[in-house]
Amino acid sequence: MQTVEVRTDIPQFLPVAGHHVPAPFYLTADMFGGLPFQLAGGSIDHLVGKPVADPHRHEVAEIYFLVSPNPGGAKIDVTVEGERHELSSPAMLHVPAGAEHQFLTKEAEPGSYCFGILLGDKA
Amino acid sequence: MQTVEVRTDIPQFLPVAGHHVPAPFYLTADMFGGLPFQLAGGSIDHLVGKPVADPHRHEVAEIYFLVSPNPGGAKIDVTVEGERHELSSPAMLHVPAGAEHQFLTKEAEPGSYCFGILLGDKA
Numbered sequence: 001m002q003t004v005e006v007r008t009d010i011p012q013f014l015p016v017a018g019h020h021v022p023a024p025f026y027l028t029a030d031m032f033g034g035l036p037f038q039l040a041g042g043s044i045d046h047l048v049g050k051p052v053a054d055p056h057r058h059e060v061a062e063i064y065f066l067v068s069p070n071p072g073g074a075k076i077d078v079t080v081e082g083e084r085h086e087l088s089s090p091a092m093l094h095v096p097a098g099a100e101h102q103f104l105t106k107e108a109e110p111g112s113y114c115f116g117i118l119l120g121d122k123a
Numbered sequence: 124m125q126t127v128e129v130r131t132d133i134p135q136f137l138p139v140a141g142h143h144v145p146a147p148f149y150l151t152a153d154m155f156g157g158l159p160f161q162l163a164g165g166s167i168d169h170l171v172g173k174p175v176a177d178p179h180r181h182e183v184a185e186i187y188f189l190v191s192p193n194p195g196g197a198k199i200d201v202t203v204e205g206e207r208h209e210l211s212s213p214a215m216l217h218v219p220a221g222a223e224h225q226f227l228t229k230e231a232e233p234g235s236y237c238f239g240i241l242l243g244d245k246a
Binding site for chain 2: 094096
């Protein structure tokens with residue numbers, strides 16, 4: 001892959017185990033000649049109090065990336081194997097491969113995002 | 124790396140060749156037991172018309188990720204080896220390893236972000 005490539009056909013909505021509806025992916029493993037990770041998620045200011053998935057497991061590890069215009073502008077709970085972790089933006093959380101997990105948006109100012117970076121080509 | 128790990132010591136400001144000031148990194152190659160990529164960047168609504176770096180090259184390829192609350196809410200120009208590419212959010216652009224590049228924010232509604240994902244452990 002030695003040339004510039006632009007993709008505007010994003011997000012791509014793909015099924016993920018446990019998710020209520022297909023999840024929006026911005027990077028998939030087949031893009032740009034092949035990637036060792038995938039990136040899903042997006043804006044969360046409309047998701048306060050609404051889980052997007054049941055507790056579920058992936059074959060691969062996942063890194064949650066929470067960001068907002070102002071520090072503390074977004075807060076989520078990530079429950080991993082029954083243990084709840086409260087995140088305040090900006091923050092990252094690493095979910096080990098195979099661990100049951102779920103996230104819930106608690107607060108989100110406009111312009112808040114939560115991305116899930118899957119460390120492999122599987123979900 | 125089999126346990127949950129949370130990082131709130133982000134962004135980390137690190138020097139990058141060509142950049143005017145240390146760049147904010149959210150993921151570095153040494154996090155979470157080692158990663159094959161790094162993620163830098165952040166909010167761009169305060170960067171309209173202000174380049175953050177001179178044209179520069181990395182040893183590794185880079186994917187620019189442009190996102191905003193509303194489609195088209197952010198527009199950047201990415202110049203790669205002298206050729207200008209106009210991106211409108213949401214969009215991804217792949218810069219080959221070694222190619223000279225620079226990005227400039229043209230428009231950015233509040234909550235617009237541009238991330239650079241470096242495909243390797245070097246900048």
